[in-house]
Amino acid sequence: MTKAKWIKMCAAIIIAAVVFCLPYEAFGVSVNPVERRVIFIFALAAFFWILEPFPIWTTSMLVIVLMLLTVSDHSLLLFRSSADGETFSNLIPYQSVMATFADPIIMLFLGGFFLAASATKYRLDMNLARVLLKPFGKNPKWILLGLMAITAIFSMFMSNTATTAMMLAILAPVLSVFDANDKGRAAFALSIPVAANIGGMGTPIGTPPNAIALKALGTAGANVSFGEWMAFGVPYVLVLILLSWFVLLKIFPITKKEMELSVGDKFLRTPKAIIVYITFAVTVVLWVAGEGVHGLDSNTVAMIPMAVFALAQIITKDDLKKMSWDVLWLVAGGFALGLGLSKTGLASHIIGAIPFASWNPVVLMVGGGVICLVMANFMSHTATASLLLPLFAAVAVSVGSHLDVLGGVTALLVSVAFASSLGMCLPISTPPNALAHATGFVDTKGMAKVGILVSMMGMILAYVMMYFLAVIHFFD
DSSP states (O other), X not given: OOHHHHHHHHHHHHHHHHHHHSOGGGGTOOOOHHHHHHHHHHHHHHHHHHHOSSOXXXXXXXXXXXXXXXXXXXXXXXXXXXXXXXXXXXXXXXXXXXXXXXXXXXXXXHHHHHHHHHHHHTTHHHHHHHHHHGGGOSOHHHXXXXXXXXXXXXXXXXXXXHHHHHHHHHHHHHHTTSOTXXXXXXXXXXXXXXXXXXXXGGSTTSSHHHHHHHHHHHHTTOOOOHHHHHHHHHHHHXXXXXXXHHHHHXXXXXXXXXXXXXXXXOOOOSHHHHHHHHHHHHHHHHHHHOHHHHSOOHHHHHHHHHHHHHHTTSSOHHHHHHSOHHHHHXXXXXXXXXXXXXXXXXXXXXXXXXXXXXSOHHHHHXXXXXXXXXXXXXXXXXXXXXXXXXXXXXXXXXXXGGGGGGTHHHHHHHHHHHHHHTOOSSTTSOHHHHHHHHTSSOOHHHHHHHHHHHHHHHHHHHHHXXXXXXXXXXXX
16 A cells, blocks of 8 residues: 555544544534444545545445444444443344345346346447437437437446446547547547436436435335336436537537447347347336336346346356446445444434424525535545435434425435436546546546536436426325
């Protein structure tokens, strides 16, 4: 580990220790020793995720281990009881902490990984791109819109980073033929990460913040199905893609008059490829139809492609090794933090000390989104969601019907999750942005302009959508 990382690690530990030692009683917050330990773990995770002395997934692993050692009912003996020998009543069952690794939402995400890996392996993604691009003709402006729409669709079911890498590979030969003074190549290069970041918001498996929001919603008693999420997520994505397309054309006008993309080949017709096509289609249909139609929840449906692809040897041991297990562990760490906040009583004590119910619901909703958006531009979207969503879930529950006019707990948590994905102003904000910046066709200033405008429009659109859904009682 480098000297800079040692300094960051020590700084994070010192800050977390200071936070641990604060006199919370003086602020009107009563916390017992178990809750103080959770505060320390939360602060340590926050600063490790911000400063990144280690890869962010390792911080999640540390969170889970520290919770097992210090706040679970199977923790070290010295942490289980007070100085007078009385056992703490708010220790968390150790099985619950370990279960975060196999939470149903983790299985939902893993099912998405299986679908994405099979689609790439049997060229379903490239061939779908070829078919979907045909209606957009040869006008660069319409091709740009087509690429953004296709990227968004893929990003709903694949990793945003993998989608961006694939689509930029398709674009590579095209970007090289643009004239040096044609701003259009910047528009094309930047359109892919923008569309990938936006598209991920369309489904629960599109991006980790959505999965974390689903978990938080379930904890708050506001369950949202896969189909219900898509019912508002997909229209939101489509409108924001159109707005982003307009922004890109205004900031980076295209002078090239005609172009043609050569994408993909013919669909494979091997038995395994056909199994992939059918399983992919059936899984999506079951997700969209919802539990009320066939009786299976979205997490159970996600297990179907896992079983089918494993038995048919479509996904092999080597394919499993290439999957993003670090993302699953990162999400599990966020779940563990949420568990610590809720099960020890810390969240209710902190929230109870702040009169959120007296706040204007608009201030609460907008303030939460802005905080999340700012953080998401400088740290991992998943880490941001992991830190903030459990807290906002507790806030939403504490204020009760105060937020109903704006859609209640669902509106608050969904808008915060969307804010996490809208952090795209800098090359470091998200891996898709970094990939686009690496092409050399997008500078930081241009990325910031587009990112700020798109994120502002995205937040406004999210609040308008949530208010409309509240008016029609969509979440009732």
